[in-house]
Amino acid sequence: MGLFSDLKDKLSGTGRPGSLVTEAAVNTALSRVIDPDLHKDIVTLGFVRNIDIQGDHVALEVNLTTPACPVKEKLKAECETELLKIPGIAHATVTMTATATRAAPTAATPVTIPALAGVKNILAVASGKGGVGKSTTAVNLAFALAKTGAKVGLLDADVYGPSIPKMVKITRPATVAGDSMMVPPEADGVKVISAAMFSTGDRAQILRGPMAGNVAKQFLTQVQWGELDYLVIDYPPGTGDIQLTISQTAPITGAVIVTTPQEVALIDVRKAIDMFKTLKVPVLGVVETMSYFVCDGCDKKHFIFRDGGGERLAREFGVAFLGGIPLDPAVAVGSDEGKPHVVAQPESTVAHAYTQASGMLARQVSILNAQNDGALEQFTLSWKS
Amino acid sequence: MIEPENIRVKNIAQTNERTLAIQWTDGRADAFDVVDLRRKCPCAQCVDEWTRARTLSPEAVPDTVRPLRVDSVGSYALKIQFSDGHATGIYTFQMLRDLAAQIH
Numbered sequence: 148m149g150l151f152s153d154l155k156d157k158l159s160g161t162g163r164p165g166s167l168v169t170e171a172a173v174n175t176a177l178s179r180v181i182d183p184d185l186h187k188d189i190v191t192l193g194f195v196r197n198i199d200i201q202g203d204h205v206a207l208e209v210n211l212t213t214p215a216c217p218v219k220e221k222l223k224a225e226c227e228t229e230l231l232k233i234p235g236i237a238h239a240t241v242t243m244t245a246t247a248t249r250a251a252p253t254a255a256t257p258v259t260i261p262a263l264a265g266v267k268n269i270l271a272v273a274s275g276k277g278g279v280g281k282s283t284t285a286v287n288l289a290f291a292l293a294k295t296g297a298k299v300g301l302l303d304a305d306v307y308g309p310s311i312p313k314m315v316k317i318t319r320p321a322t323v324a325g326d327s328m329m330v331p332p333e334a335d336g337v338k339v340i341s342a343a344m345f346s347t348g349d350r351a352q353i354l355r356g357p358m359a360g361n362v363a364k365q366f367l368t369q370v371q372w373g374e375l376d377y378l379v380i381d382y383p384p385g386t387g388d389i390q391l392t393i394s395q396t397a398p399i400t401g402a403v404i405v406t407t408p409q410e411v412a413l414i415d416v417r418k419a420i421d422m423f424k425t426l427k428v429p430v431l432g433v434v435e436t437m438s439y440f441v442c443d444g445c446d447k448k449h450f451i452f453r454d455g456g457g458e459r460l461a462r463e464f465g466v467a468f469l470g471g472i473p474l475d476p477a478v479a480v481g482s483d484e485g486k487p488h489v490v491a492q493p494e495s496t497v498a499h500a501y502t503q504a505s506g507m508l509a510r511q512v513s514i515l516n517a518q519n520d521g522a523l524e525q526f527t528l529s530w531k532s
Numbered sequence: 533m534i535e536p537e538n539i540r541v542k543n544i545a546q547t548n549e550r551t552l553a554i555q556w557t558d559g560r561a562d563a564f565d566v567v568d569l570r571r572k573c574p575c576a577q578c579v580d581e582w583t584r585a586r587t588l589s590p591e592a593v594p595d596t597v598r599p600l601r602v603d604s605v606g607s608y609a610l611k612i613q614f615s616d617g618h619a620t621g622i623y624t625f626q627m628l629r630d631l632a633a634q635i636h
Contacts, residue, residue: 395606427608427625429538522540522557526610528602530546530566 168235170198173205176229183218184514189226196244203237205230212513214245214376215295217506247297247376247509248516249524260525262328263367263397265374266300268512271402271428273382273390275415280436281405282310283488284472284501285381288403288434290315290487291498291505293337297376300331302366303341304393305383306359312343316485320344329370335490338375340366360392367397377512385415386422394426398524401431401515403469403508408435408456420464431469431511433461434504438471441496448473467511470504473497540607540625550598554628562632570597570614572631573621 178190189195189209196208209226211219223241230239249267263269272285286301293299303311319332321344331338342362354362372378380399383389393399402423406416423430435457439448461468475497484491489498543555552564571590573579578588593616600613605622613619 398604398607424537425608426606427537427540428606518538521542522607523542523544523604524607526541526544526602526604528544528546528552528599530599530601532549532598 168200168203168205168233170200172233173198173200173207173230176233177226179229180222180225182222184510185212185517189222203235204240205233205236205238206240206242208242208244211243211245212248212516213295213509214247214297215292215506215509216243216245216513217503217510219243245296248513260368260397262370262372263378263525266372266378267376268400268516269378269380269397270431270508270512271380271382271393271399271423272405273402273419273423274384274405275410275413275417275419277308277384279384279405279407279410280472281384282314282381284403284405284434284436285379286311286314286487287489287498287501288505288508289337289377289379290335291489291502292377292379292509293335294489294493294502295505295509297509298374299336300338300372300375300378301340302370302378302380303339303343304363304366304380304389306342306354306362306389307383309341309343311339311341311381314485315339315487317344324371327369329365331370331372335487338372340370342366356388360388363389363393364396367393377509386418390422391426394423394428399426399428400512401429403431404433404460404466406433406435406457406460407437408450408454410456416460429515430464430466431508431515432467433457433464434469435471437474440474467507469507469511470500472500472504537626539629541604541610544602544610552599552602556625556629560629562628564628564632566599566612567593567595567597569612569623569631570616570618573618574623574627575618575620577618577620 174190174195177195178188180189181187182189182192185192194209194211196210198205198207209222223243226241227239230236230241247267272281272288274281282305289299289301301311303309315334317332317334317339321332321340322330324330329340331340333339380393382393404416404419410416420430438457439450441448457471458468473496475495488495489501492498540557541554542557545553547553547563550566552566552569553561554564555561571588571593573588578586580587598615600615602610602612605611609622609624611619611622
């Protein structure tokens with residue numbers, strides 16, 4: 148049997164004449180490389196593509212589930228090590244690519260919201276109460292994901308206090324296409340929609356609950372989001388009407404909870420987590436803002452509030468701690484000048500912290516999608532009598 | 533192993549004139565009588581919000597009632613628009629699974 152399959156490999160393998168190395172040998176070598184999050188080898192996961200063997204040189208692609216994969220370099224190195232162990236291989240070229248996974252394959256039944264049909268993952272960024280840096284986190288996570296090459300949209304659903312256009316300079320207004328769908332303007336490649344785009348200046352948004360809910364709903368159903376790997380939604384703070392409307396309208400992949408260290412002690416953040424639990428939206432992790440302050444004089448991390456609150460909260464609820472973001476007056480400056488931190492000052496500690504958190508987030512999304520295999524995202528069934 | 537709270541719908545179909553079949557992501561499959569679902573509607577018009585007592589009497593629902601359409605609600609529930617005009621019930625996946633467990 149072994150002999151026969153070896154022979155078959157030699158006959159049908161893509162190994163070119165002159166090369167003794169078969170594709171099967173390459174797959175065997177790479178099956179020793181395990182994805183640390185999905186706990187399966189990369190061959191079984193179907194990540195390995197376009198194997199090309201030329202003499203003693205093998206070139207191939209490893210297609211990951213997210214461009215924001217934090218272990219990309221480590222996996223690449225492991226692949227090269229394993230490939231070079233194959234007798235007859237002296238050179239290995241591994242190219243890392245990525246196609247973001249989605250929560251479910253395209254449903255057999257038509258999706259209920261066509262505008263979201265091309266959106267692979269919808270991420271809710273929420274907090275127990277206001278003033279914890281939720282919008283800043285949503286913006287920086289979105290732009291950090293976009294910087295890795297992912298296609299990203301940003302929806303400011305904070306209908307009463309939309310602040311994203313202040314943090315992200317939008318030069319073009321949202322336009323309306325022929326089919327009465329809104330076309331979102333782009334900033335650094337990220338599609339952005341906010342309630343602030345539809346009102347003037349500092350006018351207060353005076354809306355009754357049902358109206359506010361409708362506005363949020365329209366942003367999901369009447370915007371040409373197109374093909375997106377991640378749609379980041381900046382939720383209003385708390386657990387109110389709008390949050391419920393959004394969660395009932397769109398199939399939310401998962402939620403990110405933003406908290407400050409001292410807010411952890413409060414009941415509000417627990418209520419936010421509980422809301423998502425009730426709505427069956429998995430909590431992907433906790434981001435802690437204002438974690439510490441790096442003094443410009445001594446470079447020491449000063450933990451102004453209690454140390455490790457966000458991490459404890461994450462542990463208590465059994466979710467991932469995505470990272471702690473330091474307090475930096477430049478964040479506010481960056482926000483007010485219309486450039487997200489990860490774009491304006493990519494080398495700063497804050498930008499690094501957000502980039503790391505976005506990698507952790509993308510990783511949690513991939514893990515969740517691997518577990519959720521086969522679930523229908525949205526469905527509609529017409530009854531036949 | 534999927535945690536119970538993360539179990540979602542893998543497939544949903546009408547199997548006959550009054551049966552709704554759901555296959556769950558944990559592999560379990562349940563069949564529901566649509567008339568029974570209408571009688572067990574969990575909405576505030578059918579269940580007293582304070583006492584949780586059912587205010588809708590089963591006899592008030594004729595055997596001829598049928599869904600017109602079934603839609604997903606977020607990723608935790610479904611809603612059914614019935615031929616008698618009633619459409620306010622949100623049937624959570626958890627409720628449906630509990631309901632099926634009672635029938636078995």
